[in-house]
Amino acid sequence: VGFAKEKTFALEKKMGRHGIAAFVLALFCSASSAKVSLAIPAKTRVLPSRPSANFSLDGPVLEARPAVLQHNLEWVSVKLTGARFAMPTDWIGVFYPEDLTDEGVLLKYPIRWQFANTTCHPRNSFRAQRDDYVCSGDACCSSNGYASDPSKGDALVNFQLANLRADMIFVLVQGNTQFPNVGGKSNQVSFALPKEPLQAHLSLTGDPTEMRITWVSGKDLSSPATVFWGPSPDNLLYSATATGQTYSADDLCGSPAATMGFRDPGTTYTAVMTNLTQSVQYFYKFGSADSSSGFRSGQEFRFQAAPQTTKLVEFAAFGDMGKAMSAFDGSLEHSWDYPPGLGEVGSWNTSKLLETELARGSLQMVLHIGDVSYAVGYSSEWDDFMAQIEPVASRVPWMVGIGNHESDCQCHHPANPSVNTWQSGSDSGGECGVPYTVRFPMPPPPAAPTSALSALSALSAPAPSASAAQQQQQQKQPEEEHKLRRSSRYALHTPWYSYTYGPVAVVVMSTEHDFTAGSDQLKDIEKMLAAIDRTVTPWVVFGGHRPMYVSCDLVEPASAPLQKYVEPLLLKHKVSVALWGHHHSYQRSCPMIQGECVGFNKGGVVHAVIGAAGYEFSSLGSDQPDWLAFGEDSLFGYAKVRANSSYFEFNFVRTDVDQSIDSFYLTPS
Secondary structure (H helix, E strand, C coil): CHHHHHHHHHHHHHHCHHHHHHHHHHHHHCCCCCCCCCCCCCCCCCCCCEECCCCCCCCCCEEEECCEECCCCEEEEEEEEEECCCCCCCEEEEECHHHECCCCCECCCCCCEEECCEEEEECCCHHHHCCCCEEECCEEEEECCHHHCCCCEEEEEEEEECCCCCCEEEEEEEECCCCEEEEEECCCEEECCCCCCEEEEEECCCCCCCEEEEEEECCCCCCCCEEEEECECCECCEEEECEEECCCHHHCCCCCCCCCCCCCCCEEEEEEECCCCCCCEEEEEEEECCCCCEEECCCCCEEECCCCCCCCEEEEEECCCCCCHHHHHCCECCCCCCCCCCCCCHHHHHHHHHHHHHHCCCCCEEEEECCCCCCCCCCHHHHHHHHHHHHHHCCCEEEEECCCCCCCCCCCCCCCCCCCCCCCCCCCCCCCCHHHHHHCCCCCCCCCCCCHHHHHHHHHCCCCCCCHHHHHHHHHCCHHHHHHHHHHHHCCCCCCEEEEECCEEEEECCCCCCCCCCCHHHHHHHHHHHCCCCCCCCEEEEECCCCCCCCCCCCCCCHHHHHHHHHHHHHHCCCCEEEECCCCCEEEECCEECCEECCCCCCCEEEEEECCCCCCCCCCCCCCCCCEEEEECCCCEEEEEEECCCCEEEEEEECCCCEEEEEEEECCC
């Protein structure tokens, strides 16, 4: 909350609250509306702009230094001189060179952008210790006087760039929403290692003697992508070759994911480190001998193998996190919360507290149940999210569940066989689960012969052939419908699974896929719960994105079917705690059976909504139910679990001050 207020206040001083929202939201977020002049139906001109009269693509308007970056997230300074008609609404965006035509027309949404009249520095920079700077996250920002002389605008704007495996340029955009003008562009900025292995994150496979490592690099490596691991950084005795997967715009199912938001995602590589001794620490390095890639290694790349069932375990759980590039370098981006594009500001404190817990040895695993990055069709925001979580996710398994902003579900009840719930809806911005599944391979459900990666092979196969009549009919359909049907090759994915971690068994479902009577998912949930040996793992945590029970003025369409079809299984198998997200608050119920409180150790399930890890808050509502034991809708935080074979401790920790605000304890019944 403090971060959001600081950042918004700083921008208000320059433009005013309504000026910010009107300019930026009209320029980007409303670009698909026919009421806004930017909504030109031409397929390529997704962000049209007019070149100014004196525009020259070769003009020395902006200079970016350094021109070659040695590391991911390195700072770049963009010096702007001599901009005419300087206004507080002028902005500088990060683009690929091909995003700008020779005529000065922008074809893509910016990777990120900043107002030209704002200069941001790293918080630890001596230049950022002045009283006129506002510090939020790692960035400290101040007005640079750019628009003080409209006839000659000079500015210095700093960006912290993620390596997107492509050259980048910086573009000055002036004017209003009806006639935005490209004022100039910078020189190109490149990375010394364009295929550098990045975004490392660990995950469990279901086998406690294994650990999966996944990362992103460039395509067409000249040497195999490989992971090495062993007992010390200098003694990496074992290796495994990684498999790679990617996706194209044709694998997505709508805009903006397949149009103005699409950027090449590189290749996601994944490998499994096997024959691990439980609870033992290992070091690893990953990458390729390709000269444009290399390996990443060092003390920071280490992990502890999954613990034995007799060990104490500590893990964090939450939903609805996202990312906040405004906390990295002061940049703004596409965002549905905290206009004009601050991102999920609460996610910064979540990330930093997780790093703190990791450093003090009190974090062994993360469970993130849906609404993961909030990229919603803007693929570079997946890269930003992965960069934000890598310090933690490269050290402990980061397990995820799918949410409505990764997939699309209309959640019909009763289920309508004529509706493809995998592709219906628009909450994912056209992603339809593809980036999520490629980036986060999770364990397989009981019916799957191999891991969830088996579904990914569909991406490498050609689309099913069509008859001549079908091809003729396809040509008559809009492009969006073509993308919708092509993405059906991806609908094989089944994002529900289970695993054990020490004395805790975890079952994760998808509320975005059919879970009604007779569905594959409901059958698998029954199998996964029935297979748990409570004498070995006495605690069962169940997780899904949309909540089964929630205090809210609006009706959650998934709640009634979850209560009808899934709750009987939770009660039958004596689930300890059910965790949910989607509603951006913290809510904890009493132990209950079908909405009625029964007290602890009497067969009821404690339900907790933990969707307060980053996104803007949701209200608890005006008429709160009797089962609500604790509720909070104005503090960011996450659940923290500590458990061994004899007790289970649950806390909800506010991330700004590292303090528990609610807790309960369970003992074996």
